[in-house]
Amino acid sequence: MLSRRQLGIALGLGFLPPMACDADEPGAACSIVLDVESARALVVVWSATALRMTVTVATIDGRVVGRWPAEMGEAGIGTIDADGLEAATTYVAAIALDDGRVMQPHVFRTAPRDDDGRAVRLSWSADVDPDPAYDSPIFETLAAQEAELYVSLGDWPYADNPPWPDSIEGFRERHVQARGWQKLQPWLHGVSVRAMLDDHEVRNDWDAATFAAEPERHGYALQVWDEWFPRRGGTPVRYQRWRWGAHVECFLLDCRSYRDASADPDGAEKTMLGAAQRQWLVESVTRSAATFKLVFTTVPLDYGHGVDHWAGYTVERDGILDALADAATPGVLFLTADQHWFAAQRHRHGAREFQVGPLSRSPLPLPALRPGVLARSAEYCFGVLDVAAAGVRVRALGATGNVLWDETYSAAELTLRRS
Ligand SMILES: [Fe+2]
Structure with a gap:
């Protein structure tokens, strides 16, 4: 697991804002990373109150790959497909909601390429x-x-x-x-x-x-x-x-x-x-x-x-x-x-x-x-x-x-x- 400071550096923030949650609040918001491939990942967020979100994806050495905004749909769920990722690489995904909540970041790893024989x-x-x-x-x-x-x-x-x-x-x-x-x-x-x-x-x-x-x-x-x-x-x-x-x-x-x-x-x-x-x-x-x-x-x-x-x-x-x-x-x-x-x-x-x-x-x-x-x-x-x-x-x-x-x-x- 990355420390808070490592996560902050990775996100280019220097630090995480004080409202950052140590864990997603049950009943208020939750998130998951789904269907990761070698170059992309779905980030899926549910919130009881937010209307919009922004997902920032960065490498663990601090290079921001991109920011993806999304509307929370009728079910309160927003989904983004973070693309342009490198294969077999660890990333951090930070989720900011427009209700002021900054959720606990996700750390995930992309798939190796089809010709990559690593374990x-x-x-x-x-x-x-x-x-x-x-x-x-x-x-x-x-x-x-x-x-x-x-x-x-x-x-x-x-x-x-x-x-x-x-x-x-x-x-x-x-x-x-x-x-x-x-x-x-x-x-x-x-x-x-x-x-x-x-x-x-x-x-x-x-x-x-x-x-x-x-x-x-x-x-x-x-x-x-x-x-x-x-x-x-x-x-x-x-x-x-x-x-x-x-x-x-x-x-x-x-x-x-x-x-x-x-x-x-x-x-x-x-x-x-x-x-x-x-x-x-x-x-x-x-x-x-x-x-x-x-x-x-x-x-x-x-x-x-x-x-x-x-x-x-x-x-x-x-x-x-x-x-x-x-x-x-x-x-x-x-x-x-x-x-x-x-x-x-x-x-x-x-x-x-x-x-x-x-x-x-x-x-x-x-x-x-x-x-x-x-x-x-x-x-x-x-x-x-x-x-x-x-x-x-x-x-x-x-x-x-x-x-x-x-x-x-x-x-x-x-x-x-x-x-
Ligand atoms: Fe069962």
Whole structure:
């Protein structure tokens, strides 16, 4: 973390003004850095009172790269896309609001270029509920990892906590509570985020059937999620892929927006991803030039409770795994969440999966052990990936930094093979 003086120098101010907040005020304003690439970054700010903001981005040695003004929209959210950045560089983003509030700066790191072979560190997890019942030191532990990027696999916020909102304003309030939560701020101000929604942003286990029953309410929830996690260019497509240097390409799946009802009979027609996303996934992974292809799916490939996850969509899942095995694509790793326990799992054709979460929600009872389950632990947890040419080191860490898994795999070892 940079000191206040370092931050002041970096911003060309010499010092930070006295009204600068040590942390964003819960309920008043909060901010996040999203969708960082090698040359640009989205800075997203919510304020209860401001009408306009200015974001200043500088290098840590004091060179101001630019200042971007923005209006806060109807939802109180302003977004800027800071461009012209250098790859693999640490930046400071300072946010000034026209209500006089100067928010806590963000420190973030741009992605290395696609041909840059340096080692990188990513993290991932899910499930953020500010209820004090789930208190633990996990956010301090997560911040201490100093990952360049955090991939959020959903349930942030638990917008369906009772009473389930039935208005746009009601859903917005849930995001204010979960994004502005004081405990997150030291971590969120030192990392950039890529995010996908899962179910609780809308309602528990939502699918095509629940959507059809209450389209207006589901629509409110999705509109508000899109406000709080805006995408570059406003594309309606939530699934995405991005590079993080020579050795990493990430694929973040949308396992909710296109899925058939989970209770439908499994079969050739039943889909979680929809045909377009499924084709995109297989083609993109098999053609990727990165050493490792990290496939993030908000729900696990198998071995969880019920059929809300890929266990209810086995024909589609197996078709994807078959295609990856037929292509013999090296370096494929599945990273998941949702079930509220850590698990290391092996699937069809040797596909490897690591499941983490919750960050802040109840760990759940473990179901019966199955042959593909290599290790499990029901506790607060997250994952850390250290990726270099020789391998990807996968760690799963508990709330105090206790090690649940620590193993390194070469790209050859992460090749799906038909047995
Ligand atoms: Fe959850």
